[in-house]
Amino acid sequence: MSNGYRVAVVGATGQVGTLMLELLRERGFPASEIVAFASERSVGRTLEDEDGLVVQGLSDESIRGFDLALFSAGGATSGEWAPRFVDAGAIVIDNSSRWRMNEEVPLVVSEVNPDALAHHGGIIANPNCSTMQMVVALKPLHDEAGIDRLVISTYQAVSGTGKRAVDELLDQSHALLHERQIAPPDQYAHQIAFNALPQAGTFAVGEDHTDEERKLMNETRKILADPAMRISATCVRVPVLTGHSEAVNVQTRVPLSPERARELLLAAPGVSVLDDPQAALYPLAIHAAGSDEVFVGRIRRDPGNEHALDLWIVADNLRKGAATNAVQLAELLHERGLVRPRQEASPA
Numbered sequence: 001m002s003n004g005y006r007v008a009v010v011g012a013t014g015q016v017g018t019l020m021l022e023l024l025r026e027r028g029f030p031a032s033e034i035v036a037f038a039s040e041r042s043v044g045r046t047l048e049d050e051d052g053l054v055v056q057g058l059s060d061e062s063i064r065g066f067d068l069a070l071f072s073a074g075g076a077t078s079g080e081w082a083p084r085f086v087d088a089g090a091i092v093i094d095n096s097s098r099w100r101m102n103e104e105v106p107l108v109v110s111e112v113n114p115d116a117l118a119h120h121g122g123i124i125a126n127p128n129c130s131t132m133q134m135v136v137a138l139k140p141l142h143d144e145a146g147i148d149r150l151v152i153s154t155y156q157a158v159s160g161t162g163k164r165a166v167d168e169l170l171d172q173s174h175a176l177l178h179e180r181q182i183a184p185p186d187q188y189a190h191q192i193a194f195n196a197l198p199q200a201g202t203f204a205v206g207e208d209h210t211d212e213e214r215k216l217m218n219e220t221r222k223i224l225a226d227p228a229m230r231i232s233a234t235c236v237r238v239p240v241l242t243g244h245s246e247a248v249n250v251q252t253r254v255p256l257s258p259e260r261a262r263e264l265l266l267a268a269p270g271v272s273v274l275d276d277p278q279a280a281l282y283p284l285a286i287h288a289a290g291s292d293e294v295f296v297g298r299i300r301r302d303p304g305n306e307h308a309l310d311l312w313i314v315a316d317n318l319r320k321g322a323a324t325n326a327v328q329l330a331e332l333l334h335e336r337g338l339v340r341p342r343q344e345a346s347p348a
């Protein structure tokens, strides 16, 4: 019997994939072998930080013999290759939006709805980064007082768009600081440096919300298992490298005091409360970057609504917003006996 699972990481050269490789190693995930996949552009590249792993290409032959496949290579790649990995015997944990709202696919946050893992049919979806951090903080409040309505404004980092968006922000900032013309924007509709864009994601024809805003609304309802929850969201892209921040107005069915909310959040798994505004203590993206926790502060009563509280929620979009949760789900599958290691050596 092989000692541990054979794990594929698809999108291994990307921001999220790189972190998934690092976290699998750091957290001691019981893997007998980890294989890195990326696009044809990267095939043959050596990943120096990962003991010289050599990037493979996706093919019917190369995807055979895996127990688990962690995907972070965009929706099109997940749409095409996740079912093929499942047909070849693997369980897929997918970071893209491709499968999240599929009724057969559980959408799981490790601290919020881990029991949903039991009902998977091969593919498990990791939520959108802005949804992920918010539901970790909202879950204990929802359990106590029942959330009736959310009004959300996000302040989202450029790494949430991908590596090229990070480069675009840095290039534009550098050019502007040196009083040079910037190149025409490529990743966003407008200049992102020294700006705030009231468009995170894209507008489909005839839509007055972006896909990012729809994801935040729909995924929150699915994860918290409350299709009737009323949600209004404005997703804003800001010139921050890593760490999404969110101002969330939470209206509950039963009134909840800020003191009780603070108590609940202090006891909640995966949450750190940083809330002493007089001492300028509240969560900041620059501090959340590199951490696996969700940080909550500015917990206060909405002065216009005795059923509502205001919160400020910050997390690293690449870690808890993506890679950390994916690895936590793999750990949960292992702990719950939901994935069995292969009995014999896999085919080459």
Ligand SMILES: NC(=O)c1ccc[n+]([C@@H]2O[C@H](COP(=O)([O-])OP(=O)(O)OC[C@H]3O[C@@H](n4cnc5c(N)ncnc54)[C@H](OP(=O)(O)O)[C@@H]3O)[C@@H](O)[C@H]2O)c1
Residues within 6 Å of the ligand: 010, 011, 012, 013, 014, 015, 016, 017, 037, 038, 039, 040, 041, 042, 043, 058, 071, 072, 073, 074, 075, 077, 095, 096, 097, 127, 128, 129, 159, 160, 161, 162, 163, 164, 317, 318, 321, 322
């Ligand atoms: N960034 C976030 O905060 C965040 C949060 C939650 C979810 N996600 C999701 O995670 C995914 C990756 O995001 P990211 O920020 O890591 O993007 P990224 O840095 O741009 O990396 C994309 C990865 O996908 C690979 N890839 C692209 N096309 C491929 C193909 N046809 N076949 C195989 N691999 C392919 C790339 O390989 P090459 O290097 O060879 O091009 C690279 O490894 C996206 O679906 C995104 O929506 C991201």
